[in-house]
Amino acid sequence: MTVDSAAIAPKYRQRNPLWFAWQRFIGNKAAIAAGVVLAILILMAIFAPLITPSPPEAQLFLTEALAFPSAQHWFGVDDLGRDFYTRVVYGARVSLTIGFTAALFSVLIGIPLGALAGYFGGKTDWFIMRVIELFSVVPPLLAAMLLGALTRGGYFTIVLIAALFGWVQVCLLVRAQIKAFREKEFVRAAQALGASPWYIIRRHLIPNSISPIIVGFVLAIPLAMMLEASLSFLGIGVPPPTPTWGQMINEGIDFMFFYWHMAVFPTAALAITVLATTLFGDGLRDALDPTLKGR
């Protein structure tokens, strides 16, 4: 609504498109809420030592092992006598970084390859599509185990594997979008003006692919987190005792019927993160696409 009145305002002012995008974004309440939640999660991960009562790996409460949530231990105590709240907060560090870095790398690999395949078609497209097929026939977990065994697992292996299998999705989405837009007449008009393919891709095609890119990014985050969880479960992920949500969920499953808190809290943390990212991504997409929802 604010945009509307500004556009009609008699006093004319040239506004930056980003200003309009921001106006559209703050008009979306769900996205704002999701943004706040994400910010809180990130801040909690960064300032974890300040807001937790004990170090994450210290088994200070062995006598109270598997205690239910109480005023002293908000999320209870785990089977090895560690404060569970502390572990969930510290787990955010690993899970969030792995999720976002992997998604970022997927996008960084997927966009250029998808753009090349979609714009040039022909042999380039053929080659990239065959590479994609190669990645989609190999089960990610198998490849991850192989790579993990070779490099003895760890943080970077997980990011690498998640990115390696996450970009395929982004690449396909971007390729389809660019293929649909490259025949549009504004692309022809830019060619008629003497624009280079690189210019057209950067200035016309990628901005027009913003919604599949965001969708791909948002989809890649939970995938990476879950991959980390399954790898940690198999023992080639982030080695214990470093807390990660995936690892904690896997451990929690064993205790679920008797000590519900072991599974519920890390799962809830993961769910909230994924939901917040999705809503935030949706808001971002709507804000960056001027044709959606009018103004």
Place this chain on the structure above:
Amino acid sequence: MPLVEIEDLKVSFSQYGGQVDAVRGVSFSVNEGESLGIVGESGSGKSVSCSALLRLLPATARVSAKKITLDGIDVLKAGKEDLIRLRGRTAAMIFQDPMTAFDPVFTIGHQIAETIRAHRQVSQREALAEAEQLLLRVEIKNARDILGYYPHQLSGGMLQRAMIAMALSCRPKVLIADEPTTALDVTIQAQILQLIKKVQAEFGMALIMITHDLGVIAETVDRVLVMYGGEVMEEGPVQQIFDAPRHDYTKALLASLNTSFDPSRGDDTAPAPALELRGLAKAYRIKRRSGFFTTYTDFHAVRPVDIVLPRNSIVGLVGESGSGKTTTGMMAMRLTEPSTGQILVDGADISGLGPDELKSFRRRMQIVFQDSYSALDPMMTLSQIIAEPLHIHGIGSAREQTEKALDWLERVGLPRNFGSRYSHELSGGQRQRVAIARALILGPSVLVADEPTSALDVTVKAQIIGLLKELQAEMGLSILFISHDLSTVKSLTDSVVVMYRGRVVEQAPTERIFSDPQHPYTRALLDAIPAANPRDKRERTFLAAGDLEAQTPRYTTIQTGLAPNATPQLVTIAPGHRVEAVVTT
């Protein structure tokens, strides 16, 4: 009692919490056997009124009327049974785009038979036999074969005929034609209109013809309803509307039908023409696979053509769809690579240049496209779009670029504060103005206009043509105006090139080609132009492709000074007038 009676019809759509009034208090009636034309620009509520008559509107529409009856049945109160009877048996509709009106996965015969069987208890065999009869009635000669064809195998004109056959299948009392010829070529349009008139007389139906084209109205109807903004502006017999329009809007509509401009000045002093195409041709390779073998055949989209675009003048390039006129325009811009031939800009051959050398030539030649919607990037603001050429060629600072773009926005008749808007917020005409501004901001000398007005309403079309002409005179532009709309070509261009099946069949100064056409195809094209006044409407005879070949003009060697040749070639018969002809001894 009238067949159709509508009194005080109001339709509104609820949208984003608001209300959009599409139709505000429209009343009209149609008697049996009468033909009524409803004319108005897009958004005037003409289609919505007729959809309301058949209750075809979406659920978001709110319809109210004092009276809305079809063949004595109250449409608003009609139950399911009544509605089935109304749609099809009482009234049938023909749509604008025949390509999307048929289901692509069923054969034509199946779809017509299905309609017949939906309304009557007959066997599939009987229904198909009747479908064949109907196809014959709409002048489809090989009706039996067509029954087994899928929609994509037929041309637009044939599909529209099949559509009419389908509409006739239940012997409706009213035929509603919603822009039935807008998507078709001029020659096909004339044929379809004549066919509609013919079947209307044969079946004794009433006709409601919805269109934005006054020519179509002049050709087909007895009575006219002029609509604007959801209201009826004027109603009367067709002759009266054309001769003595009372309402200002009707006058404006008629004025847009008869526009004319001063011829452009030309410039004889220049050493070379602005653009010259020499023997430019395009052939596509078609791959056919039979068993293990693949064979390649060449499809000649454009056979070698020579076109000269002199400085400061407008050349029209006309022809039906598929005649290669757009391909020629694209090749001239080097957007499609020509197979052979040369493109000369100011005397310099650009057909062999690489992208970098070409870039400086790009500043001298620009293009405006047909579809203004896809011609503008939806993610960019108008000032960004118009400034893009400056950005690509690195002219001026960002601030200067924006400033110049805003100046151009004003120059094409849009307010400066539109600069921060996006293209989807504009109407078709406004978008086309922006596209023109983008094409002209670099100050080119050649502009290729590829059907820039064919997607626009009559009044808007006249404005855009006016704008193009004005800018042409101001900047001394040379325009290659590609169009199938001959009335626009007649008023705007200095000379005309007629293309047919990838060949140039005639080229001459505009005046001459309209007064003394030589090639049978040119004559067919000119004959198909809808009448500008109902008084001029006439019975037409149409030539098949074979007839066109047979009627190719013949000249002797003495007349032309050329060697006899059985294959047709371009022959100069008067200064500036060339026609494809067979040279005999």
